[in-house]
Amino acid sequence: MSISQNKKIILYIIIAFAFSFATRLIWVNDFKDTEQFKFNNEFMINTNDGYIWAEGARDILAGSHQENDLSPVDSAASILTAIIVKILPFQFETIIFYMPAFLGSLLVIPLILIGQSIQKAEVGFIAALIASIANSYYNRTMVGYYDTDMLNIVLPTILLWSLIWAIRTKEDKYILFMALDIVAYRLWYPQSYSLEFAFFGLIGLYVIYQYFKKEDFRFNFALLTFMMFAMMGLDGIYRVAIVLILFGFMKFKNELFIKYLKYIFLLSLVLFFVAGGFDLIWNQLKAYVFKDAVSVTGDDLKLHFYTVAQTVREAGQISFTTFSERISGHTITFLASLIGYIWLSIRFPIMLLGLPLVGLGFLALFGGLRFTVYAVPVMGLGIGFLIVEFSRMITDGVFSNGNKIAQTIVGILLTISVLVPNINHVKEYKVPTVFSKDEVVVLDKLKSIATREDYVVGWWDYGYPIRYYADVKTLSDGGKHSGEVNFPTSFALTNPQDVAAKMIRLDVEYTEKKFALKENEIDKNRTNIASMTLNNGFKDTNDFLLALSGDIKMLPKTRDVYLFLPNNMLNIYPTVKLFSNLDLMSGMMGKNPFFYKTSEFSETAEFIELGNGVRLSKKDASMQVGQNSIKLKRFVKTEYISKEKLNVNVQNVAYDGELNVIYMSNYHQFLVVDEDTYNSTYFQLFVLEQYDDTLFEPTILTPLLKIYKMKI
Numbered sequence: 001m002s003i004s005q006n007k008k009i010i011l012y013i014i015i016a017f018a019f020s021f022a023t024r025l026i027w028v029n030d031f032k033d034t035e036q037f038k039f040n041n042e043f044m045i046n047t048n049d050g051y052i053w054a055e056g057a058r059d060i061l062a063g064s065h066q067e068n069d070l071s072p073v074d075s076a077a078s079i080l081t082a083i084i085v086k087i088l089p090f091q092f093e094t095i096i097f098y099m100p101a102f103l104g105s106l107l108v109i110p111l112i113l114i115g116q117s118i119q120k121a122e123v124g125f126i127a128a129l130i131a132s133i134a135n136s137y138y139n140r141t142m143v144g145y146y147d148t149d150m151l152n153i154v155l156p157t158i159l160l161w162s163l164i165w166a167i168r169t170k171e172d173k174y175i176l177f178m179a180l181d182i183v184a185y186r187l188w189y190p191q192s193y194s195l196e197f198a199f200f201g202l203i204g205l206y207v208i209y210q211y212f213k214k215e216d217f218r219f220n221f222a223l224l225t226f227m228m229f230a231m232m233g234l235d236g237i238y239r240v241a242i243v244l245i246l247f248g249f250m251k252f253k254n255e256l257f258i259k260y261l262k263y264i265f266l267l268s269l270v271l272f273f274v275a276g277g278f279d280l281i282w283n284q285l286k287a288y289v290f291k292d293a294v295s296v297t298g299d300d301l302k303l304h305f306y307t308v309a310q311t312v313r314e315a316g317q318i319s320f321t322t323f324s325e326r327i328s329g330h331t332i333t334f335l336a337s338l339i340g341y342i343w344l345s346i347r348f349p350i351m352l353l354g355l356p357l358v359g360l361g362f363l364a365l366f367g368g369l370r371f372t373v374y375a376v377p378v379m380g381l382g383i384g385f386l387i388v389e390f391s392r393m394i395t396d397g398v399f400s401n402g403n404k405i406a407q408t409i410v411g412i413l414l415t416i417s418v419l420v421p422n423i424n425h426v427k428e429y430k431v432p433t434v435f436s437k438d439e440v441v442v443l444d445k446l447k448s449i450a451t452r453e454d455y456v457v458g459w460w461d462y463g464y465p466i467r468y469y470a471d472v473k474t475l476s477d478g479g480k481h482s483g484e485v486n487f488p489t490s491f492a493l494t495n496p497q498d499v500a501a502k503m504i505r506l507d508v509e510y511t512e513k514k515f516a517l518k519e520n521e522i523d524k525n526r527t528n529i530a531s532m533t534l535n536n537g538f539k540d541t542n543d544f545l546l547a548l549s550g551d552i553k554m555l556p557k558t559r560d561v562y563l564f565l566p567n568n569m570l571n572i573y574p575t576v577k578l579f580s581n582l583d584l585m586s587g588m589m590g591k592n593p594f595f596y597k598t599s600e601f602s603e604t605a606e607f608i609e610l611g612n613g614v615r616l617s618k619k620d621a622s623m624q625v626g627q628n629s630i631k632l633k634r635f636v637k638t639e640y641i642s643k644e645k646l647n648v649n650v651q652n653v654a655y656d657g658e659l660n661v662i663y664m665s666n667y668h669q670f671l672v673v674d675e676d677t678y679n680s681t682y683f684q685l686f687v688l689e690q691y692d693d694t695l696f697e698p699t700i701l702t703p704l705l706k707i708y709k710m711k712i
């Protein structure tokens, strides 16, 4: 590579990186005056899951955290964040907000280097411009999208780059890059396993091909051996050590290394199986295949739980248009990229190494849209190649001697036309922050009220942000929300206050007690609800749940517990209910609650029209729901008479009525709910503030978020 060539590559990298980063500032500019998106003078992040890494980084910087508080202080994302915070002179919030934009933009480097490997740096440059802002890649690396996604595509693209360079140049150093990148990728994202394995399989096939063609396959065989050692199920530090020792062996005793390569490879395979490498694949497969609605758990008391996979609706069919747009910004661009990639692979068969990424991306057609992002870099190379070749062919045809300037202009115009739909997507993609400032102010206040050992109980979606802002413990979060974990919280939020309070107290104390138990102690492997049932002398959980309204054996209270009740939960109330709306003994689902919420309504002389065929007759106060007429039990109006004082006016309409209408005047919304929902702890405490003062006391009550402390 000549000096000027090097300079060109560096220039391309700088331009592409600046382009990628600057495009991400469009969001910042759009919301610069939105104060509700900011806290502590900086934008908040826009992904729930990001708060877990933020919690870990905060605790690393603080130097301590509480036992069993689930803070991920050992995670690569938290450690990297803490290091960056230490080094750079910016505040914590600024760093986590901009980190994805910065790290995500690093994708341009391996792409440009891959272009360089086939002596076509322009191909890599165009690929870098497009891939760095392609819809799905942008969505997962935009400012505030602080999650492992920020390196999840960069690291395998570096892997692709090092494999291409290794196989093309047969230089040892690329083997080392490759092995270290695999270790880093796994540390960063443990689920990376299947992709690494696909790369391994592809190169394995190539080695077999070379073997039968009687070609010299020793270098690639060594490459495979290093891959296997880098991939096995040992701690990263051991794998780095093995890789370094082996690399030294290869470097300095090459003849001996080649002689024993067969055996070293066999050893790597044996170690792979012994270290449980196969279990990793098996577990991933199981997670994909077994997705029942209800799962059965327990040895002595078999209970049925609702599984969360049913409500996380990222999976599922997506249309071809959505699929193409997420990968390339436009269907035509996607098809052109595909043609370009096929052409590129015919001209440079080494580019077939991109297949694992393409394949994983194309899984999106069956497995849901979260996969599309993997195809982005390789499809970028496809369109980059097509544009470069196409503009050369056009200008070769028009100007017989191949006018360089004309070729460049055509190339630039084509690149811009491919970028436009992606930039339009960036402009339209106005994602809000997870919480608004008003909500975070409450959590921040709670931080000074609650201690770090106290529990704040809310639905699992809010777990990570609660822990980050209030520095407390939670029962569930973005990583801990199986059916058995969600059951007690769901039960408490959707049942009356007395049983709710007992259930939460029991769940908190059993959760803490379980942490302390040894593996062989009986309650360790039971779900909390199974322990509660059996320890209270019941064999049937339904009997225990009934007994909960009477005298029940409680565990001693070890800490304070707060309830986290946001207005936003009104949007997911029916989902929350699902997790406890089943018979745990039989798995039979219960009847869905009647729950209707609307903010679009109008009033006529006879009716209050609530939309979707729901209306309230003013004449006889009956509800009409579609064709049915249902008796109204209560009409409730809530209204803030001062900033913090909620006035609740309840009109009892009919004793035997079945539905309740609640008009939350300041929220401009109507709720129509059945009697069970009306009496639920969430409704009584959040919507109506009718708390039982022997069980709960208000801690912080605001229109968007209410916190109560449990008295029992």
Ligand code: MN
Residues within 6 Å of the ligand: 065, 066, 069, 071, 452, 471, 472
């Ligand atoms: Mn903590």
